[in-house]
Amino acid sequence: MLQYLIFQRKNVEQTLSIIKPDAVKQGFESQINERFEKSELRIVKQKKLHLTKEEAENFYAVHKERPFFNALVAYMTSGEVIVQVLEGENAVMRNREIMGATDPKAAAPGTIRKDFGQSIEANAVHGSDSLENATNEIKFFFGD
Ligand code: CMP
Numbered sequence: 085m086l087q088y089l090i091f092q093r094k095n096v097e098q099t100l101s102i103i104k105p106d107a108v109k110q111g112f113e114s115q116i117n118e119r120f121e122k123s124e125l126r127i128v129k130q131k132k133l134h135l136t137k138e139e140a141e142n143f144y145a146v147h148k149e150r151p152f153f154n155a156l157v158a159y160m161t162s163g164e165v166i167v168q169v170l171e172g173e174n175a176v177m178r179n180r181e182i183m184g185a186t187d188p189k190a191a192a193p194g195t196i197r198k199d200f201g202q203s204i205e206a207n208a209v210h211g212s213d214s215l216e217n218a219t220n221e222i223k224f225f226f227g228d
Pocket of ligand 1: 147152156186204205206207209210211
């Protein structure tokens, strides 16, 4: 019985998703949420907010030295975003698969960025790229 239970245990994770200003402005929220639900990623926390410059700079601090950093901060503070915690089996990788490549032009057909993104910057969604970053990013927006 114990063996059976261990065998059945699933690798349930949480990951952070952000629906970015371009997608919020165009009203893609419910269509993007449907993609999560179809992939068995449950939205367990969610809030809509307008990031301050300081919040955007801190959230993307890892990109501070990149040439696109200032533009990225300006874009992420240009309108409201929807910040979400997604939960499900292998949520970090599963969300990255359904988001698609960073640049919508390079993203696979049927992915969120291919269908709702406009450019490498206005690419509809952000998703944590590792379990460690997911934990930190969830803490950043929702606390412990
Ligand atoms: P995101 O997953 O939110 O993480 C960092 C973001 O920087 C990325 O999505 C892109 O939207 C944005 N970005 C803008 N320009 C570039 C670029 N040249 N290379 C990678 N990311 C970029």
